Amino acid sequence: MSFSGWEPKKLWLTPPDGGRSTEAAFAEGFDSRADGRSLVSADLDGDGDLDLVMRNRAAPKLQLFENEGLAGNVVELSLRSDGGSPFGEGAQVFESGRLFPVMLARGYASGVDPVVHIGLGTRAVAKLEVQWRSGLRESLEVKAGQRVVVVEGAGVQQATPFTPKPRPEALPFPSTLSALGLTSTKEFTVVQLFLKGCKPCADEVPALKAIEGKVQLVSLGLHEGPALEEAAKSLGITWTIGPLPHGIADVLSSSGSLPLPLLLVYRKGQLERVLPGPRALSTLVP
Numbered sequence: 001m002s003f004s005g006w007e008p009k010k011l012w013l014t015p016p017d018g019g020r021s022t023e024a025a026f027a028e029g030f031d032s033r034a035d036g037r038s039l040v041s042a043d044l045d046g047d048g049d050l051d052l053v054m055r056n057r058a059a060p061k062l063q064l065f066e067n068e069g070l071a072g073n074v075v076e077l078s079l080r081s082d083g084g085s086p087f088g089e090g091a092q093v094f095e096s097g098r099l100f101p102v103m104l105a106r107g108y109a110s111g112v113d114p115v116v117h118i119g120l121g122t123r124a125v126a127k128l129e130v131q132w133r134s135g136l137r138e139s140l141e142v143k144a145g146q147r148v149v150v151v152e153g154a155g156v157q158q159a160t161p162f163t164p165k166p167r168p169e170a171l172p173f174p175s176t177l178s179a180l181g182l183t184s185t186k187e188f189t190v191v192q193l194f195l196k197g198c199k200p201c202a203d204e205v206p207a208l209k210a211i212e213g214k215v216q217l218v219s220l221g222l223h224e225g226p227a228l229e230e231a232a233k234s235l236g237i238t239w240t241i242g243p244l245p246h247g248i249a250d251v252l253s254s255s256g257s258l259p260l261p262l263l264l265v266y267r268k269g270q271l272e273r274v275l276p277g278p279r280a281l282s283t284l285v286p
Contacts, residue, residue, distance in 0.1 A: 042113035048162035073120035073144035087114040090133035184269040189216040191264040196231035200261040207278035220244040
């Protein structure tokens with residue numbers, strides 16, 4: 001047992017304009033409850049943004065949090081010094097009034113990548129001042145989108161563009177029946193989302209049976225194969241069923257979970273309303 005275990009992690013996001021920071025650990029997938037003891041931020045995949053690695057007291061011993069967001073304008077500096085540390089330890093980088101020290105350790109038991117990561121917002125060029133441990137001070141201009149090697153007294157010696165990151169595809173919002181892989185056979189189509197063991201979903205079934213002849217009824221479950229049929233049977237669903245297409249649950253989710261019960265009402269193939277249960281069906285479906 002640990003006195004500091006199971007504490008929720010915090011992740012603070014600051015807007016590019018420097019406005020008010022907001023806590024976003026859950027929304028950004030950093031809500032681990034593991035007993036973290038050390039944390040390292042580094043650009044592990046060379047795509048220009050910082051990933052996180054957390055070392056925990058107990059299993060899982062290591063957790064990797066890959067940054068899948070789209071990187072803005074960024075430069076990364078690897079400093080080399082012959083007279084001092086080969087990693088440039090002790091040097092300081094200044095950019096737009098901000099200080100970035102070159103360090104090999106930070107926090108409790110956390111060794112860190114000595115690369116200096118500088119976010120530039122909308123600026124395409126970084127104007128830098130490097131204060132070396134020897135006392136030498138150099139001015140540099142570096143274009144965004146690359147990692148550069150800076151050698152004391154010799155300036156930029158090598159520049160490597162970041163690995164391109166594919167732009168994530170937008171998840172399909174079910175604004176039409178075709179987004180669900182369905183076609184319209186009646187003016188109104190009511191799509192029920194269901195899950196085995198969902199009592200509110202079972203409570204919907206009698207109300208849906210009452211309109212079965214008036215509308216096209218389809219139930220889409222968060223199951224596949226035999227488990228889909230088993231779940232539908234356990235809830236008393238007797239009309240057309242199918243699996244919920246991949247990604248649709250994420251689009252409709254709230255705070256990381258799909259709110260059930262949930263009905264999607266379509267008219268002539270177009271989404272008319274999203275209902276939390278069948279109560280308001282009578283106002284939409286004649």
